[in-house]
Each structure stands twice: as C-alpha cells, then as structure tokens.
Amino acid sequence: MRTAVISHPFCRKHKMIEDHPECPARLDVITDRLLASGVDIAITHLQAPKASRDDFLLAHDEPLVSHVEQTIPDEGLAELDGDTWLCPDSMKAIERAVGAGLLAVDEILADKLDAAFCSVRPPGHHANRSTSAGFCVFNNLAIAVKYAQSKGVKRIAILDFDVHHGNGTQDIFLDDDNVLFCSLFQHPFYPNTAVENNATLVNSPLPIASDGNDLKAVYLEQWLPKLNEFKPELLFISAGFDAHLEDDMASLKFVEDDYAWLTTQLAEFCQQQDCKGIISYLEGGYALSALGRSAVAHIKALVDAP
Ligand SMILES: [Zn+2]
Secondary structure (H helix, E strand, C coil): CCEEEEECHHHHCCCCCCCCCCCCHHHHHHHHHHHHHCHHHHCEEEECCCCCHHHHCCCCCHHHHHHHHHHCCCCCCEECCCCCEECCCHHHHHHHHHHHHHHHHHHHHCCCCCEEEECCCCCCCCCCCCCCECCECCCHHHHHHHHHHHCCCCCEEEEECCCCCCHHHHHHHCCCCCEEEEEEEECCCCCCCCCCCECCEEEEEECCCCEHHHHHHHHHHHHHHHHHHHCCCEEEEEECCCCECCCCCCCCEECHHHHHHHHHHHHHHHHHCCCCCEEEEECCCCCHHHHHHHHHHHHHHHHHCC
C-alpha cells in the first residue's frame, strides 16, 4: 500500500511532568526504528499541517477548547486533569497532532495514498466532546473522522487496539449510526467506561494476561463479521501499543507479530471491501523499545500489503 508517516517536530515540544510516561522520546524511538528497519525508504514522509480552532470544534464543545487555550501556561506546567499537563508549547504540538489526520484524509480522498500513520502526540482517544483526560487533550482521530464526514465520506469504521478503552471516541460517536467503533481493552481497568454494545459499537473487554490468540479471536469473531456487514468506506485505527508484553502500564501480552497480523488483516479487508484507505493514529505505548518495534511492525504491515 502507498503508505505515509505523518508527523511534525513540534509534536516533541509538548512536555509534561518529569518522568511522565507520555514523553517526547516516544516519537524518537519510532523514527529510529523506522530508519534501522529499512522500512523508512518505502514510505512517504509528510509534515503535519497546523490545524485550526475550527478543526478542534468539529469534535469538541467550545468551552473545552477555550479551557485548554486558557490553561496553557506562559512558563512552567499547568495541570489539565489528574493525568495530563500542558506546557507553553503544548498548543504547537496539539495543532500538528490534529493536522496530521486532516492531511491523511485529504491525501487518501485524493487517491495519493492508501494508508497513513500519524506519529504524533499528545494522544487523543480518552478525550470526549467536553473533557480532556488520560494524557489526551483533544481527540485527534475523532476530529479527522468528522473532517472526513464533512468531505462526504459516509461510512467510517474505527478500530481501537490500545490497552485502554477508547472512551472519548465511544462517547463522541455513540449516536452516529454511520460510525462503527470497535475497541479492545484490558478489563477491569482504567477508564472503566465501556457501555453496552449496539449496532455500531463493539466493546471487547479482555482479562489480564490475554495474548495474541485472544486478539485474533476478538478480530475474527467480533470485529470482522461487523466490518463485513457495515462496509466502511474509510478505516481509522487508534493504534496504542501499551498492550505489549513489555509495557508495564498494563498487563496484556501482545507482541510485534500480533500488531503486524492485525494490521495485515485490516489491509486485506480494506482491499477486498473496496475501502478507500487506512488512517492510523498513535495513541498509547510507553515501553520505549517495545513501542518502536511495535509501531514499525504495524507500519511495515501497511507498506507490505498489496
Ligand atoms: Zn493506552
């Protein structure tokens, strides 16, 4: 697949408290691994454009946007919620994190790309319409989905394989029959927000120590039948790599091959169902070496897909 990695140096500028796991080095390990793996030469590198306030408002209420703007400090750090801090340069990072997905939508709809990985931070899937939470400020992916809808894309599927439930994304699209949301997550675990499944919501809780076989079962038994029925025109992925065996943020046991397997399945689905493309957003992943290896396994599977 014609694949791009979309990022921006400003995404490194968002800094939280000392030793916070959601740190700038997360992006460096992905870049380093891409270079070392040789996958780098097979992908297009694009700089994320700057998103606007109007873009934020596609998925968020005005009071949240104002609150974030007003909370950004002139110096030092400001606490946004119990887990998330803002620094003077955070808005520069947020604008590019959101902008990456908008560019990905434009490039795929113009048939210039088949897939894009948005290697950006801060992450987004815990942010809902009115609240930031869990290291997330705005829901980057949800904004890109809304943007794609504004460009005429009718049916969109979002697959979330971060170890945490994608509660913000669930909330934003709960009443939207044109968006299918599938999320797997360790359960019980933060943020404990899964609601009952419906026609366009598939929550797939997994007990502690679930591994790649459980991931495969979730995809083949729960997600794939739903995807076949729903027939999305565009696929989004909330790609968190914190379910990795080496990531002590949680207690699942996925490895690089599992991420590659799922990505290959999704690429095959896309091709068979005549879906326009795949837009994948970095969410969690805090064990730096495992994050680099897993993200590259994911990107390589996109590149290698026919
Ligand atoms: Zn996570």
